[in-house]
Amino acid sequence: MKLSRLGEFALIDRIRRATPSGPGVLLGIGDDAAWVESRSGSILITSDLLIQDVHFKLQWTSLFALGHKALAVNLSDIAAMGGKPAYLILALGIPAHFKFAQVSEFYRGINSLCSKTGVVLVGGDTNVAKSFIISVCVIGHAVYRPVRRSGAQIGNDIYVTGTLGDSSLGLKLLQSGRLRSNRGFAAYLVSRHRQPTPRVVVGETIARWRLATAMIDISDGLLQDLGHICQASGLGAEIWRDKLPLSAAYRAMTGKDGVSHALNGGEDYELLFCARRRDRTRLEDLSKRAKVPITRIGRCLAAREVIRAIDGSGKPVSVPSKGYDHFRNSSRLAK
Amino acid sequence: MKLSRLGEFALIDRIRRATPSGPGVLLGIGDDAAWVESRSGSILITSDLLIQDVHFKLQWTSLFALGHKALAVNLSDIAAMGGKPAYLILALGIPAHFKFAQVSEFYRGINSLCSKTGVVLVGGDTNVAKSFIISVCVIGHAVYRPVRRSGAQIGNDIYVTGTLGDSSLGLKLLQSGRLRSNRGFAAYLVSRHRQPTPRVVVGETIARWRLATAMIDISDGLLQDLGHICQASGLGAEIWRDKLPLSAAYRAMTGKDGVSHALNGGEDYELLFCARRRDRTRLEDLSKRAKVPITRIGRCLAAREVIRAIDGSGKPVSVPSKGYDHFRNSSRLAK
Numbered sequence: 001m002k003l004s005r006l007g008e009f010a011l012i013d014r015i016r017r018a019t020p021s022g023p024g025v026l027l028g029i030g031d032d033a034a035w036v037e038s039r040s041g042s043i044l045i046t047s048d049l050l051i052q053d054v055h056f057k058l059q060w061t062s063l064f065a066l067g068h069k070a071l072a073v074n075l076s077d078i079a080a081m082g083g084k085p086a087y088l089i090l091a092l093g094i095p096a097h098f099k100f101a102q103v104s105e106f107y108r109g110i111n112s113l114c115s116k117t118g119v120v121l122v123g124g125d126t127n128v129a130k131s132f133i134i135s136v137c138v139i140g141h142a143v144y145r146p147v148r149r150s151g152a153q154i155g156n157d158i159y160v161t162g163t164l165g166d167s168s169l170g171l172k173l174l175q176s177g178r179l180r181s182n183r184g185f186a187a188y189l190v191s192r193h194r195q196p197t198p199r200v201v202v203g204e205t206i207a208r209w210r211l212a213t214a215m216i217d218i219s220d221g222l223l224q225d226l227g228h229i230c231q232a233s234g235l236g237a238e239i240w241r242d243k244l245p246l247s248a249a250y251r252a253m254t255g256k257d258g259v260s261h262a263l264n265g266g267e268d269y270e271l272l273f274c275a276r277r278r279d280r281t282r283l284e285d286l287s288k289r290a291k292v293p294i295t296r297i298g299r300c301l302a303a304r305e306v307i308r309a310i311d312g313s314g315k316p317v318s319v320p321s322k323g324y325d326h327f328r329n330s331s332r333l334a335k
Numbered sequence: 336m337k338l339s340r341l342g343e344f345a346l347i348d349r350i351r352r353a354t355p356s357g358p359g360v361l362l363g364i365g366d367d368a369a370w371v372e373s374r375s376g377s378i379l380i381t382s383d384l385l386i387q388d389v390h391f392k393l394q395w396t397s398l399f400a401l402g403h404k405a406l407a408v409n410l411s412d413i414a415a416m417g418g419k420p421a422y423l424i425l426a427l428g429i430p431a432h433f434k435f436a437q438v439s440e441f442y443r444g445i446n447s448l449c450s451k452t453g454v455v456l457v458g459g460d461t462n463v464a465k466s467f468i469i470s471v472c473v474i475g476h477a478v479y480r481p482v483r484r485s486g487a488q489i490g491n492d493i494y495v496t497g498t499l500g501d502s503s504l505g506l507k508l509l510q511s512g513r514l515r516s517n518r519g520f521a522a523y524l525v526s527r528h529r530q531p532t533p534r535v536v537v538g539e540t541i542a543r544w545r546l547a548t549a550m551i552d553i554s555d556g557l558l559q560d561l562g563h564i565c566q567a568s569g570l571g572a573e574i575w576r577d578k579l580p581l582s583a584a585y586r587a588m589t590g591k592d593g594v595s596h597a598l599n600g601g602e603d604y605e606l607l608f609c610a611r612r613r614d615r616t617r618l619e620d621l622s623k624r625a626k627v628p629i630t631r632i633g634r635c636l637a638a639r640e641v642i643r644a645i646d647g648s649g650k651p652v653s654v655p656s657k658g659y660d661h662f663r664n665s666s667r668l669a670k
Binding site (some may be wrong): 001002003006007008011012015016017018020021023024027028029031033036042043045046047048049053054055080086087089090091093094096098099100103104107111114115118120121122123124125126127128129131133135137139149152213251280321328 | 337338339340345349354355356357358359360364366368369371376377378380381382383384386389390421422424425426427428429431432433434435436437438442446449450453454455456458459460461462463464466468470472473474483492497538553633645
């Protein structure tokens with residue numbers, strides 16, 4: 001069967017089933033990061049591959065921003081497990097016509113986010129390639145018990161950090177070629193696409209305070225990533241359309257009812273998690289301390305793997321699920 | 336400056352100098368693997384990127400062999416530090432026209448070497464890409480003190496495991512298109528190129544018994560990789576041409592004097608290390624126990640960073656140094 005027919009998630013599932021486990025593996029394929037034992041502690045490992053013209057276009061980003069983003073998406077995976085990111089390994093395929101100044105700018109973007117998050121670049125590999133290929137592996141410490149996708153319970157609240165859909169709208173602006181200014185709402189949305197903020201401190205605090213029963217970061221769209229939590233936890237969910245956190249820029253660009261980017265747009269890199277009702281006050285406290293919005297957007301239901309969105313009066317909202325699948329969409333960048 | 340002019344090693348050196356170190360990093364950029372502290376133990380991390388038509392051609396390998404090799408080259412890096420490989424993270428860029436059976440064959444090659452070496456595939460990332468891109472990250476335990484490149488001392492013996500140049504000759508055969516049979520010397524050389532044997536047990540035992548003062552694996556050619564040891568250790572070396580371990584297949588294909596593949600051919604993935612004279616007997620013992628040839632091929636000299644090769648009568652052998660540089664050679668596969 002061709003992969004374009006099989007689809008990304010069926011492929012991952014088949015790989016997972018064909019992969020034997022082994023000693024020391026606390027959590028293998030199928031969550032945001034792997035969780036393994038080292039000699040006496042335990043570590044989290046995550047890896048992402050960013051390929052030119054699949055994940056990014058060089059004309060749409062600075063190399064500084066690209067360095068930032070390549071690291072940020074991996075930090076987001078560690079954050080989604082509640083881990084403390086520590087080490088970065090970077091393997092690059094670099095076009096031979098690149099100038100050293102370009103590579104240097106990329107590394108400045110990497111190093112800038114490293115110093116903000118306490119992560120250290122410890123090694124990697126450089127190769128020549130026809131297009132720019134960035135492979136990032138981040139190792140984190142599992143200081144607290146990692147938060148998996150599978151622990152959500154019926155009746156749990158569903159929360160999300162930050163605002164949704166900005167990155168997806170920003171990408172749409174880049175695709176349209178209508179971005180004229182480096183200021184204003186449009187520029188804000190594009191910056192959210194180019195340089196997402198990994199929620200490292202919030203993720204780690206959630207693990208420390210044991211606030212979440214399940215957690216994931218939103219890379220493929222809210223509904224799709226919520227689907228992963230529902231599938232792993234064996235339950236369903238209800239999302240309240242009118243509670244979705246939208247930025248002023250998002251509202252200005254889409255009008256009142258435009259929630260499709262918030263529901264299905266990818267690359268938010270916000271944390272999506274489920275929590276017990278009794279922890280509502282502590283989550284408000286966390287939001288204030290970390291200065292990151294944390295919004296309750298729904299609840300977990302018994303209906304297995306069914307996700308429904310409702311409006312303020314409880315009426316169902318039609319939400320065609322069309323999150324991102326790598327093999328069905330030939331490029332994340334195609335319209 | 337263009338990277339093709341700067342060269343791979345100058346680039347790595349510049350990146351290394353621009354990269355701040357941090358707490359927990361025992362050894363960062365510039366050795367076979369990074370060596371970092373985890374909560375209470377310490378781990379080794381290495382990463383390699385294999386790109387279609389840069390590092391491999393699909394018409395020259397089975398996907399099973401490619402899976403084996405992608406893991407083997409990383410295990411070789413862990414072996415070169417004397418570590419015990421434990422976990423594998425695999426990020427793939429897969430052409431959308433690939434069939435599931437092809438991906439499955441690749442994973443069978445990975446899993447086969449995993450089960451032989453006790454390594455567990457714990458996670459990764461799958462993406463669509465125009466060509467096949469394989470990013471491998473391996474985490475190992477630093478059970479014993481890792482062996483670096485920098486500890487060689489004047490008067491140390493120089494050793495190499497296995498035989499040299501087979502892989503390079505095998506690649507030449509593939510390039511020539513003159514491989515007609517799956518048997519005989521030619522097939523042996525090609526198999527050494529397609530499925531190199533990482534010297535994991537030997538590397539780990541060398542660290543356990545503290546037999547090496549410096550160690551590296553040969554990926555870019557004996558002289559070039561010995562150059563890395565000499566540079567890191569601040570000394571020179573003498574290599575004895577007539578002692579270079581050559582396979583029967585190598586001898587049959589090149590005649591008596593053809594040592595250029597053994598000296599400069601890449602992708603041997605044998606261990607090259609320096610050891611004290613007093614440990615000669617223990618190294619013979621290790622060779623017998625591990626059933627891996629370990630051959631003394633030279634000695635460390637005071638002459639800083641000068642490597643000379645001599646024949647049996649002590650006369651200098653002309654050895655144009657032309658190991659592999661990723662940015663000066665556009666592809667490892669080009670003739």
